[in-house]
Amino acid sequence: MKTMTPRLATRAGATLLVLAGIASPTNLLAAPTTTNLAVGGTATATGADYGAAIEDAIDGDRNGDFGAGSVFYGNAIAENPPLFYQVDLGASAYIERVQLLRRTDAQQGVFGNMRLTIYEDDGAGAPGAVAFTQDYLTNGFTIGSWGTTDPGASAPGGAFGRHVRLERLDNNYWLTFAEFEVIGSGTPLLYTEADNLVVGKPVTTLSGPGYGAQLTSANDGGINGDFNFGDRSVYHSINFGVGEFWQVDLGETTPLEFAELFVRSDEQTTSQFKVAVLDESLAEVGSVIVDNNGPMGATPDYDLTVDLSGLTGRYLRVETTRDEYLAFTELRAFAPAVPEPTAVLLIGAGLLSVAVRRPFA
Numbered sequence: 001m002k003t004m005t006p007r008l009a010t011r012a013g014a015t016l017l018v019l020a021g022i023a024s025p026t027n028l029l030a031a032p033t034t035t036n037l038a039v040g041g042t043a044t045a046t047g048a049d050y051g052a053a054i055e056d057a058i059d060g061d062r063n064g065d066f067g068a069g070s071v072f073y074g075n076a077i078a079e080n081p082p083l084f085y086q087v088d089l090g091a092s093a094y095i096e097r098v099q100l101l102r103r104t105d106a107q108q109g110v111f112g113n114m115r116l117t118i119y120e121d122d123g124a125g126a127p128g129a130v131a132f133t134q135d136y137l138t139n140g141f142t143i144g145s146w147g148t149t150d151p152g153a154s155a156p157g158g159a160f161g162r163h164v165r166l167e168r169l170d171n172n173y174w175l176t177f178a179e180f181e182v183i184g185s186g187t188p189l190l191y192t193e194a195d196n197l198v199v200g201k202p203v204t205t206l207s208g209p210g211y212g213a214q215l216t217s218a219n220d221g222g223i224n225g226d227f228n229f230g231d232r233s234v235y236h237s238i239n240f241g242v243g244e245f246w247q248v249d250l251g252e253t254t255p256l257e258f259a260e261l262f263v264r265s266d267e268q269t270t271s272q273f274k275v276a277v278l279d280e281s282l283a284e285v286g287s288v289i290v291d292n293n294g295p296m297g298a299t300p301d302y303d304l305t306v307d308l309s310g311l312t313g314r315y316l317r318v319e320t321t322r323d324e325y326l327a328f329t330e331l332r333a334f335a336p337a338v339p340e341p342t343a344v345l346l347i348g349a350g351l352l353s354v355a356v357r358r359p360f361a
Helices: 054-058 341-356
Strands: 006-011 014-019 042-045 072-075 083-101 111-121 127-142 146-148 159-168 174-177 179-185 203-205 235-240 245-255 258-262 272-278 284-291 303-307 312-320 325-328 330-334
Touching (some): 054 083, 054 179, 072 083, 083 111, 245 325, 258 272, 312 330
Antiparallel strands (some): 111 159, 258 303, 258 330, 272 284, 272 312
């Protein structure tokens, strides 16, 4: 059994867990080759109120305490609809997901009855054709951090656009959040929800789900972090204790590259996880200890990336290491990306060029 001890590397937009002894690039964020594209962009909104600034939600600071000075707040204006927040990324990019980190000093359910739209560049830097649009939470509001992976799966390589807009369809009340994060890349995405090995696969647990959670809450494709919202996209065990686990069967032995663990964001339930890879006989191949900063702290976690490169197994297990309930929003896992044939040909051509190059006389 090979158990690897992680070291933490915190970045704006995610926390990366790097396995000791495995070299990793320093620019890794929410997943290999992706980053929070909103940081460094520019934002517009209906307005900003109570001392907040529009750019507070794209400054890379997830601290959800309004008094700390990094939380956006904007009221609806009845005579000037709609209530919206929009980010210009500065350049077109391939978008994997959009996630909104909650305000934490108050329980304000503002994520609901809203439309997310991604616009292409019209050629002059302004919003052009619609690359992606979808309405969300039309029947209620959530207080936890919210996100969607739909943009990445909507087109090969991810939704391609420059302007990302969130609009309240009812033009009611206000919008407030700590961060508006747009996770993506300047090049076509290697990993999207369409490549997720875990979604919809058979699940077993130690004690079973409790308090209204479902067995498949953590691999249903949803990353809404509010346990009490009606979609029940957060798994919660019925019992607590060390070793309480949730386990998914990938269906066959599979080489792995990384996993993403989305945590519960309306409350702190599980402060530390163990993510393990198991073989066909349920023997542990390797594991990673994942620390979870609670949603109420200055550096809250939401999406935790776990490096599984070099590990091969059939089962993935998430379990408690402390005397706690097991609760988390979603587990995603991905195999090593296979380069597109054109990329392989280009690399091959480059190697051939190197091979035949002669030294200068």
